[in-house]
Amino acid sequence: MSKPTSLFVIFFSLFVMSEAVFEDQVGKFDWRQQYVGKTLFAHFDSHSQSSKKLFLATDKNIFASFNSRTGELFWRHVDKAGPEGTIDILLLHGQDALMVVGGGRLLRSWDTNMGGLNWEAVLDTGSFQAACFVAMQDTVKHVAVLKKAGTVRHWFSYLVYSGGEEEVYVLGVVPNSHLTIIAYSLEDGEIIKQRSVEAPWLSSVESSCVVVGHGVLMCVDTATLALYALPIQAEEAPQFNQILLQSLDLEVSPGFQPVLVSSQPHPARSPISEFFLQLGPDHHVLLQLNADGYTIAPLRDFQPAFLVSFSTTGEKTVAAVMTPKNETSDVFPPQLYVHAFLKKDDSVGYRVLVQTQDHALTFIQQPGRVVWTREEALADVVTMEMVDLPLTGTQAELEGEFGKKADGLFPMVLKRLSSQVILLQAWLAHLWKLFYEARKPHGQVKNEVTIETLSRDEFNLQKMMVMVTASGKLFGIDSKSGSILWKHYLENVQPNAVFKLIVQRTTAHFPHPPQCTLLIKDKDTGLASLHVFNPIFGRKSHIAPPALPRPILQSLLLPVIDQDYAKVLLLVDDQYKVTAFPSTKNVLQQLQEMASSIFFYLIRSDQGNLSGFRLRKDLSTERIWEVVLPTEVQKIVAVNGKRPNEHVHSQGRVMGDRSVLYKYLNPNLLAVVTESTDAHPERAFVGVFLVDGVTGRIIHEAVQRKARGPVHFVHSENWVVYEYWNTKSRRNEFSVLELFEGTELYNSTVFSSLDRPHLPQVLQQTYIFPSPITTMEATLTEKGITSRHLLVGLPSGAILSLPKMFLDPRRPEVVTEHSREENLIPYAPEMPIRTEWFINYNQTVARVKGIYTAPSGLESTCLVVAYGLDIYQTRVYPSKQFDVLKDDYDYVLISSVLFALFFATMISKRLAQVKLLNRAWR
């Protein structure tokens, strides 16, 4: 009997929860943006004149093709992350894009038209050094790849050169000693000749030498301030020819390493004889190597000029020089790619792709018009927050009315009347706009979102996404459309800096503007700085952040507010002294009053040390507890408290016999995850410690033997869900811990960690999950009434919305009446993955790094942003849309039926009256 019922229960529960996007809902409230990262190599498709393709290889191991007219992505190949997929070089010839991948592991050829893989070859072991095309009789047939294998040659720097003959030259340098030139035959790869040239001044051939003209190696030396020319193909013993820069009337900026730039337009031909010499950060000189191969003639001096580049079309070569217009350009462009083409009238036109320091890609056409800009910094979002949009002017007006102090009855009435008039005006304007727009043809109406028109919608579904990227660029993105509303580049941010974004004041405190604070910590020096800004407009706030002379260890946002409604941020420095921001008198007084109830904890992963501190009245701290997990056994991987904005509606679970099992809702509980240092599959383990952050008491510890990380976990309400790799069974497993206080509450009015004598009851269950995961987060709603789902990012790019109901340690093995009453699904070790649970249907998010959830104004709706390489925004309804009418709700039918009934009632009432009257007369 139990089997059919259990099946029924499963079936029923699935039926209730099955949810998916309908076809007509695609893209209605979700959007995805695809990024590629910082460009390493870029090529224009010069195969045909009308081609609008652009090929990029990036530091995220992505090979992508763009539409150069719009900046849209044609196709993209995402390789493995990390050194395995690194793109060493990208060479383009005709319709062939050649790529060396993974430090010289693979050689790939792509078809640039469709983006398909032509072929792939595994190269011999060795680290990649250089590669170039090799052409024979004007046809490009070969590619030369130079790799360093073992310790055969003690060279440190290499250059591969081929000038259209049947030889390939490899130049290797033994620093400060000599240069070796080896010529290989194209036929069989045999060494034809090998020569050595004394060059005691040369340390690296890559950074200071180029090939110019008919095989002349041109080098620049900083010490002697001279150019050296050397014919590579010379038969007899060659010698460097020194040309002093002074003789050319050139002067190098002090302390600057001169750089040479040259160009080889076609692999079958020699490089052009003109080349650039960079003499200072903004000083370039165009030089020409004369036909004799020894003398140099300066052609033109460019100052100021930041970047130079060559481009060739047909027989013409364009030298592009980028000069700054104003001195205060904050984004210095490190890379410049030029595409020159012949116009119809045979003049040369060009397009320029500029990669700037903030990872933005800008495409510029000849008259200096910016065609498109791509913010590639968004390929590496570090942290984000969602901020409510401000109220509209009229709403704010009303709010302001209630906010102000009362000043007499009559002025108040006047004020109320005036604000009502304003509301009426706004309403009329809105109606007029609707009417006006309705008359226009449909396509012309566009809802452009700008910062000025931003306002909160009825259900607070549209928010501002504040994203912090690794390059130090901040973005404000509209969550509804995905358009970037503001951006701000923070200069002097180290590449390995740590960011922490804090919302100090929300938009709820009109007329005070919302305020966000970004804590930026330099990993090397340990010093931190604060960037205070308005999250809606991106403007830097005029509030001066405190000076932080000492390295900052952690920050702590208090629920205490100052008189301007900004929450107080405490910064703990390396002497465990606390700095408050804002630190007005009012705040300091409040802090003194509350000091004894403010605690913080610090975890030093390298020492395996967890310690708790209590704030003293003088803003110093005292250590009150310490837990040491020996680092030789296990190391602390991650720690997570509960989210401060999380609400738990129900304080307990209703049992089958209608009693209550109260949840252990300790707001100070921390989940600390450790991994064993021993990686042997038999001895590896994963530990989960539940520690009270105030008292340091270990509430529970769960050790998963024969398990290995990476551990992904979510800590919320009274549960912790974590996922790990089971080394014994070789599978991914989900484990859930739930904490209950029992059938009676110890203290239902206040929760104090210092007064909790009883340990909670802990239940645990484990399930097999059929896929590895990359990240995990739980949904969050306004009041916490809606059931919870786990959002799981899979390596495939899908985001799975897994009902928490499946991860419930009370799932019974044997179905009883009580468990049926509780709607518990019978335990099954396998956790299903249902494709209709993918919230992003086919909009896969490559390399999901994090999922951010935010509540909306609707209890049923949770806003989700998944970020990684791509950014995907959508909404989820874990308990379906119980508080909203459906999209396809038939308003017309319902209202027509209502009206029909109303009129029928009126008419029949009249008829009944007439009839009664007639009867009375009879």
Added chain:
Amino acid sequence: MAPPGGQGGGAVSTRGAGARRMKWALELSLGNARGRGDRQSNQGDVMYPIGYSDKSVPDTSIQETDKNLVEKRCWDVALGPLKQIPMNLFIMYMSGNTISIFPIMMVCMMAWRPIQALMSMSATFKLLENSNQQWLQGLAYSVGNLLGSALAIYKCQSMGLLPTHSSDWLAFIEPPQRMEIMGGGMVL
């Protein structure tokens, strides 16, 4: 009680055989047309007015037996709710403990009727005014109704509709106030 005049009408219609043929007839002759054999009392030579009947009219004053009747009737009213209880028990048994529309309707009826009756108690008392045992009957009536509502409550309880368990009050428990403020994390 029929009015005494009605008797006269009856006398009119029964007079003479000829009256059978006509709808009605009035004999105005003074002569003694009737035979001696007539056993009616109008054989004398006294002239009676029309519609006179010498038959005595029944006594309409309240008698002792009527009093008993009222008493009985009042008891009927008073014991009505108690008599319904077995019926209700049967309905309860039949409707079962599942929560669906019919049992709910029945429970509602069962609960609503005694409450309604108790609310209109004054009207019932007016009904019982004539009885000597008015108070006793009133008591019986209210006890019966109370029993009925108790039965309904019991039914609600067995159906699980009464908030008697702690789980029924779960939604009203406020989240406890937190006494300590805590934060921190890994050293940045």
